[in-house]
Amino acid sequence: MSRKPTIEDVARVAQVSVATVSRVINKQGGVRKPTEERILEAIKELKYVRSAVARSMVRKETKTIGVIIPDICNPFFPEIIAGIERKAIDQGYFTTLSSSSGSKEIEKKIIDHFIERGVDGVILTTADESGEQISSLVEANIPVVAVDRAIKNFDVDTVLIGNQEGAYEAVQHLIEEGHKKIAIISGPHDTTPGLERYNGYIKALRDAGIQVEEQWIGDGDFMEQSGYDLTKRFSELEDRPTAIFSSNNLMTIGCMKALNDIGWKLGQEVSFIGFDDVEIATFLNPQLTTVSRPMRSLGELSFELLLDRLNAKEEKPKMKRQYILTPKLKVRKSCQFPK
Incomplete structure (x- = not known):
């Protein structure tokens, strides 16, 4: 392999998820012995070496939040991102933004990358509301907040609009x-x-x-x-x-x-x-x-929910929370009595 091997390569060779490889690398436990041995053998075979960022996962905190949106060209999302970033910076966190282009395959690749990079949590507007893409985040015990679109098969905090x-x-x-x-x-x-x-x-x-x-x-x-x-x-x-x-x-x-x-x-x-x-x-x-x-409020509340999860990560999990913010009709001149 001419390029530097990644955690995804290890997961593929060992036939496990990225999250399972991450648990073995960072000695988090919860992985069966035969699976762990298979992962360690794949690491040896590929000569995989963790990056400095990945090693920071051992400390269980990188002060980085992953944000995934479906369309970076849609003017709706920059306001949400601005709300997330304003709150995040106030708390000493920084954001890493990626766009899935509405593709669940790309979204899965982004999520695997976020796990490898050791993000502390993820806020996303998912491309697949079944929730299949976030299973590896749940497995890796990385808190997730869904914004604008609900995730059906996992209990994650959600911020929606009416x-x-x-x-x-x-x-x-x-x-x-x-x-x-x-x-x-x-x-x-x-x-x-x-x-x-x-x-x-x-x-x-x-x-x-x-x-x-x-x-x-x-x-x-x-x-x-x-x-x-x-x-x-x-x-x-x-x-x-x-x-x-x-x-x-x-x-x-x-x-x-x-x-x-x-x-x-x-x-x-x-x-x-x-x-x-x-x-x-x-x-x-x-x-x-x-x-x-209220796009800015969507972002701000999303980060507040995520921060609450991060601060309580070692405590007993809270029940799923869902907030629905109220939209407002702005009446101007484009609605006239029909002729």
């Missing part, structure tokens, strides 16, 4: 403005935000006695292009919607670009509400009505 509540309020506002033909650009239903915002849309329509029309439901992927494509599709319907609800900021940007290209006049021929207060919201004419989330 997605259904925010979507319900947005659609209800459109209904109060006189709209009945309301389309949604939905996010993926296998994510907490995508499913909950869709459910809020459906509930608002049904509570108002408005029939749900499949032609006005667009399944997006939280990316700009899907917002663009779905808006064009709505515009080509024989029975156009009079209002659109977009489920995230990037799809909102795509929607605005499509409206401009099509010549579908915002605030005159179609009304609009977006989820997330995007930068362009107040620059457009008319200004966009949006559901605003």
Whole structure:
């Protein structure tokens, strides 16, 4: 092997997880003797040598927090990261940021790297809400906090937004403005935000006695292009919607670009509400009505929960904690009575 062997190489040769190799290297116990011997043999065979950072794991503290987000280009996440970093620095911790690009395979590689680097804890917006990717963190006894998306199969602390509540309020506002033909650009239903915002849309329509029309439901992927494509599709319907609800900021940007290209006049021929207060919201004419989330608070609370776990690491584990922060509808000028 020409390159320097890594802990992942040892885990592969020994046919165990990275977390199990880490436990043997750092003499943490809890590994069966035959497995330990197999790992030690792999270390010898590969001539694996721990880095200085990995050796610091023996002290069980590196003052480093790993942060994983799915999309570094999404303006929603920098505010969360800013909240984490502000609190972390105050407590003498530093953050290491990685983006999974929405791939559970990349997320797993990042997690293995974090374990090797000896991070004290991890805050993540997961690409896979089943929780499969974080099993090695749990095995290594590294505290985890999930932010914005829930993790189903592991009891980890979670900080979420009232997605259904925010979507319900947005659609209800459109209904109060006189709209009945309301389309949604939905996010993926296998994510907490995508499913909950869709459910809020459906509930608002049904509570108002408005029939749900499949032609006005667009399944997006939280990316700009899907917002663009779905808006064009709505515009080509024989029975156009009079209002659109977009489920995230990037799809909102795509929607605005499509409206401009099509010549579908915002605030005159179609009304609009977006989820997330995007930068362009107040620059457009008319200004966009949006559901605003307390992004900085999401990050700050996430770190506070993680710090609490770190400080109580040797004590009896606490029960899983979940906090749901409240979004706020910011009413501007993009919702007019339909003509």
